[in-house]
Amino acid sequence: MNRTLAFLTRRRDGRGWHPTDILSYVYLMLGVLMMFGPVVWLLMSSFKTQAGLVEFPPSFLPYSQEQVMVEGYKDPLPLFEVTLPDGSKKPMAQVRRIGIVSQMVDPKQPDQTIRVKFEDRTPIRSLAFAWENYVTPLKQFNFMSYLWNSIVVTTVATFITLVVNSMAAFGLSKYEFRGRTSILIFIIGTLMIPITVIMVPVYLVATQLGMVNSLWGVILPGAATPTGVFLLRQYMLTIPDELIDAARMDNASEWQIYWRLIVPLSLPAIAVLAIFSIMWRWNDFLWPLIILTRNEVYTLQVGLNAFQGELQVQWHFVLAMTVVTLLPITLVFAFLQKFITTGIASTGMK
Amino acid sequence: MRALEYPMRGVQRLIGQGRMPYVFVLPNLLIFGTFVVVPLFINFYYSVTGGTALFPEDRPFVGADQYGYLLDCENHLSPFTCREDRFWRGVYNTIFFVAFQVVAMVGLSLLTAVILNRRIVARGFFRSVFFYPVLLSPVVVALIWKWILQRDGVLNAVIAAFGGDRVLFLAEPQWAMFWIIFVSTWAHMGFYTLILLAGLQSIPADLYEAAEMDGTSRWRTFRRITMPLLWPTMLVVLVLSLIKSVQTFDEVFVLTGGGPGTATQLIVHYIYETAFATQVHNFGLAAAASILLGTVLFILTLIQMRLGSRGERR
Numbered sequence: 001m002n003r004t005l006a007f008l009t010r011r012r013d014g015r016g017w018h019p020t021d022i023l024s025y026v027y028l029m030l031g032v033l034m035m036f037g038p039v040v041w042l043l044m045s046s047f048k049t050q051a052g053l054v055e056f057p058p059s060f061l062p063y064s065q066e067q068v069m070v071e072g073y074k075d076p077l078p079l080f081e082v083t084l085p086d087g088s089k090k091p092m093a094q095v096r097r098i099g100i101v102s103q104m105v106d107p108k109q110p111d112q113t114i115r116v117k118f119e120d121r122t123p124i125r126s127l128a129f130a131w132e133n134y135v136t137p138l139k140q141f142n143f144m145s146y147l148w149n150s151i152v153v154t155t156v157a158t159f160i161t162l163v164v165n166s167m168a169a170f171g172l173s174k175y176e177f178r179g180r181t182s183i184l185i186f187i188i189g190t191l192m193i194p195i196t197v198i199m200v201p202v203y204l205v206a207t208q209l210g211m212v213n214s215l216w217g218v219i220l221p222g223a224a225t226p227t228g229v230f231l232l233r234q235y236m237l238t239i240p241d242e243l244i245d246a247a248r249m250d251n252a253s254e255w256q257i258y259w260r261l262i263v264p265l266s267l268p269a270i271a272v273l274a275i276f277s278i279m280w281r282w283n284d285f286l287w288p289l290i291i292l293t294r295n296e297v298y299t300l301q302v303g304l305n306a307f308q309g310e311l312q313v314q315w316h317f318v319l320a321m322t323v324v325t326l327l328p329i330t331l332v333f334a335f336l337q338k339f340i341t342t343g344i345a346s347t348g349m350k
Numbered sequence: 351m352r353a354l355e356y357p358m359r360g361v362q363r364l365i366g367q368g369r370m371p372y373v374f375v376l377p378n379l380l381i382f383g384t385f386v387v388v389p390l391f392i393n394f395y396y397s398v399t400g401g402t403a404l405f406p407e408d409r410p411f412v413g414a415d416q417y418g419y420l421l422d423c424e425n426h427l428s429p430f431t432c433r434e435d436r437f438w439r440g441v442y443n444t445i446f447f448v449a450f451q452v453v454a455m456v457g458l459s460l461l462t463a464v465i466l467n468r469r470i471v472a473r474g475f476f477r478s479v480f481f482y483p484v485l486l487s488p489v490v491v492a493l494i495w496k497w498i499l500q501r502d503g504v505l506n507a508v509i510a511a512f513g514g515d516r517v518l519f520l521a522e523p524q525w526a527m528f529w530i531i532f533v534s535t536w537a538h539m540g541f542y543t544l545i546l547l548a549g550l551q552s553i554p555a556d557l558y559e560a561a562e563m564d565g566t567s568r569w570r571t572f573r574r575i576t577m578p579l580l581w582p583t584m585l586v587v588l589v590l591s592l593i594k595s596v597q598t599f600d601e602v603f604v605l606t607g608g609g610p611g612t613a614t615q616l617i618v619h620y621i622y623e624t625a626f627a628t629q630v631h632n633f634g635l636a637a638a639a640s641i642l643l644g645t646v647l648f649i650l651t652l653i654q655m656r657l658g659s660r661g662e663r664r
Binding site: 021035038164259341 | 362381
């Protein structure tokens, strides 16, 4: 018996279980619950009908009460299981409820109504996903255009960031020229300046350039991020200069060296920056909130915030649109999970 | 981009190979200069001018008045006595928030990283679990928790199931403060866990083997080997999380809107409101407040660099 137990609990490294191992797994399981639980709860809730959402205590799965059309009634009636005076049970539709007494009707005999006490009936419920939570806001409200704006901002900004920052990183890592050190010091020195400190004057500059309420006003200010230059430069410094000299011997222009040699060789670092840039841009909130004041140019984050403020009561729409907002980044993560976590662990940036 | 090769060769011929690096740095510097460097200087100008106009030429010079207004208090420890009491409320809320949030977050991140550094089955999976919220946008994070914490929310259902009374979590000042600390910790701890985990994994394994050979207890191993060797990483995490924490805005803005009252209004929120959200846009005051904030962040960064270089020397 003891040997069987030892065999069952044996671990890869051949040692037995220590009490702290069990504590560790308990902690990790709690972690899964704490970290994923809220998101799963959001997802489940987003499929509930408006009636299902105000139910208390809430149920985990999106149940909704079944309804039937009964001859002679205009609207579908809610279905209940009724315990009749003789003890038998029967599904019946509720016509109306007055105080603690309900008027019920058998769907098969629509002309006969009976009175049933409140506690003698239980609703018949079935699993139902309220897809209209998703369809309606995407159609009726501006969510399609928010989504589109976010996609445009994310892709264009990431593209500009990658090109502009890799060019600068190349210039700053592979050439000696007058002013290089001062440029470097300035770029690295501003690594720590947050948007909050300069948002008033950036707003002025954006106004002067006519970028208020335009997506360019969201895209450009953050495009030349010091973090990106810094990261790419560190990587490019490790590319041997001999390669560049050889390319020059072959009569390659400086641009060709950059585009055909340095960019392909720096792809791992560029990919990390691309992922960061996508994350930053998709999730960006404060700056778009300031620069975008007209509904039709909102990005998804700003739109979602405005939406939840106006429609506190319409949680079913808010929850569904929250899911729409978190979905793309979740998919990116699901596929590139290992790449993202190691990339962040090794560069230490977010 | 390949289509640029021919025109770029022309440019190179025109200005000479030696000046090509400027061509590469130029686009970046143009954007960076326009949206970071120039604004930095304009910000100072804003902070010494008054009025409500956006354009600097329409703003009268007022000297240090904005700073004087912000700092004018009978008793600096009590926001009631300040002329701009919302600013000081923001300052104290931020100090309180940062103190608890950073300690809670770094503590939990360290615990999680240490556990994930053990021989754990499916370590990659658990690492992703803790990291996942980091990816979510602040708006999404805030809405998720708003949904959980509302009156008929799942948390109140749990409390009711245990026979307790429902609580309006975001409408009571103490609870609201607790939840913004909780939610921001929830959203960001995965990031610091990851960095600490990378730090732990760079500690040579033979040190632990030697300790085990000598029969050293786990707690002693942790104190004598893990902590000293992890300290440089710890410092980076501490200062990084401190700087981020001082700047918190998005989650709190969506979750509580700074309320109830001004109970959870943080300093960035104050700057945003002063400049953009009130009827009268007080750009000068907001600029002065942001320069005070920037100064604090600058000092924090200097401390980090100081501590960092000392760590390297050791």
